[in-house]
Amino acid sequence: MISDLAGGGPKTFVLDLDGVVYVDHAGVPGAGEALTALDRAGHQVLFATNNSSRAVGTVIDSIRERTGYRAQAEAVITSGLAAADLLRDDAETCFVFGSEELEQTLTAAGIEVTRDHTLATAVVVGLDRALSYRRLTSAVLAVRRGARFIATNDDATYPAEEGQYPGCGALVAAVERATGVAPVVCGKPNPPMQRLIQRRIEHLEVWMVGDRAETDLALADRAGWGKILVLSGVTGPDGTLVSSPRPHYTINSIADLDRLMSAETHEAGG
Numbered sequence: 528m529i530s531d532l533a534g535g536g537p538k539t540f541v542l543d544l545d546g547v548v549y550v551d552h553a554g555v556p557g558a559g560e561a562l563t564a565l566d567r568a569g570h571q572v573l574f575a576t577n578n579s580s581r582a583v584g585t586v587i588d589s590i591r592e593r594t595g596y597r598a599q600a601e602a603v604i605t606s607g608l609a610a611a612d613l614l615r616d617d618a619e620t621c622f623v624f625g626s627e628e629l630e631q632t633l634t635a636a637g638i639e640v641t642r643d644h645t646l647a648t649a650v651v652v653g654l655d656r657a658l659s660y661r662r663l664t665s666a667v668l669a670v671r672r673g674a675r676f677i678a679t680n681d682d683a684t685y686p687a688e689e690g691q692y693p694g695c696g697a698l699v700a701a702v703e704r705a706t707g708v709a710p711v712v713c714g715k716p717n718p719p720m721q722r723l724i725q726r727r728i729e730h731l732e733v734w735m736v737g738d739r740a741e742t743d744l745a746l747a748d749r750a751g752w753g754k755i756l757v758l759s760g761v762t763g764p765d766g767t768l769v770s771s772p773r774p775h776y777t778i779n780s781i782a783d784l785d786r787l788m789s790a791e792t793h794e795a796g797g
Contacts, residue, residue, distance in 0.1 A: 531755070532734070532788045533777065539571040539730040541752070543715075544586070545578055546738035546760015547781055549593040553688070556758050557782025559594035564686050564785045571729045572602060577714035577742060579607035579653035579679035580626040582635075606679040606695075606714030611636035613711070613719045619675065620646055624666035624698065625653030629679070633787055649675040652661055652702055652710065654685075655694040665700060665776065670706040680714025682742060686760045714747035725750070736781065738762050739774040740772060748772040757781055 542548060548558045550576065565572050576586065583603045590598040607629045614621065620639045623630045630640050641647055644665035652666060670676045678699040684691035699710055713719040715737075734753035737743020738760030747754045755772035756762060759781070778787055 530582050536730060537569045537730050538564055538732045539573060539728045539733055541573045541575050541733060541735045541747075543735075543737040543739070543760075544574055544590070546581070547736055547757050548574070548590060549562075549643065550686050550760065551595065551688040554595075555782065556778050557780065559596045560782045561784050562594065562598075564595040566575055568788075573596075573604065573724065573727055574598060574602055575604045575720065575724055575746075577606045577680035577682050577695070577720075578685065579605055579610065579629050579714070580656065581605070582628040582632050583608070584627060585655035592604045592744060596651070601727065603725065604720070605632070607653060608636070609713040609717075609719040610653075610677055610679050611638055613677065613713055614638050614649065614651075617649075619649040620775070621651050621677075622647035622665060622674070623651050623653070624658075624662055624702070624761060625651060625655045625679065625695075628652040628656070635755050639692070644674075645672075647674045648679055650702070651677045651679065652695065652699050652759040653679040656696060663698075663705075666684060666702050667705040670702060670708050676702065676706070676708050676710040678710035678712045678714075680742075681710075681712050682714070682739070683718065684761065685772040686738070715742040716749055721746060721750055740774075744772045744774055755784070755787075774789050 583600050586603050587598050613634050620641050622644045647669040650666045650669045679695035681699050682694040683696040685694045735747035736755045738757050744754045754774040756777045757780050
């Protein structure tokens with residue numbers, strides 16, 4: 528159910544992180560104040576990130592350090608958690624082509640993790656900033672041998688201070704090209720992530736705040752949520768990368784959210 532942002536009762540806001548709340552190691556100016564204002568107004572704030580390289584505790588620390596906002600663990604959903612949720616009941620032994628914190632996320636959820644690709648019945652690929660050809664080869668060999676191929680997400684890039692850095696999707700593409708096998712993708716806008724978010728939602732009206740049309744806005748479109756695009760991340764200040772789905776509202780950054788919600792009239796999509 529979607530109504531005018533300026534009125535109605537409490538809402539749930541699902542916010543992306545990279546490019547929305549912070550960019551690289553710096554908080555988006557005004558992000559902490561905007562998040563605090565949502566809390567004070569009685570809205571629920573959830574964070575949904577496709578970045579699987581960090582465990583929930585690290586994500587919480589990053590939000591607090593960069594914005595001053597004190598996020599709670601139950602408000603954070605990562606694509607690593609979505610992968611763990613997908614695998615939880617399947618008794619898989621996973622080789623992780625990703626970060627140590629992704630391994631920790633899976634292990635904490637009861638998933639068996641192995642460093643020996645010959646024992647793997649599943650391969651989970653996440654963003655791996657310490658990637659090596661050897662680890663790529665291990666992932667490829669396991670998938671070619673029949674291991675289930677799981678991608679935490681397939682974002683081609685993510686926003687950083689210098690520009691767009693290669694994302695998890697770049698690693699996923701390498702494994703897919705070398706094996707000819709398409710992965711099951713867990714992150715936004717796919718069903719594993721949507722299911723995990725839906726379990727945390729408290730209010731009937733939900734708004735997604737993101738910087739990517741193909742992930743954030745697409746998830747909101749599929750779920751029937753409101754769509755707010757920010758221009759502080761991947762899309763950029765001119766909005767030229769947005770094609771479909773179109774947002775209900777476009778703002779420069781999360782700092783403009785309070786103004787948008789308090790306005791008596793505003794133009795959708797602009």
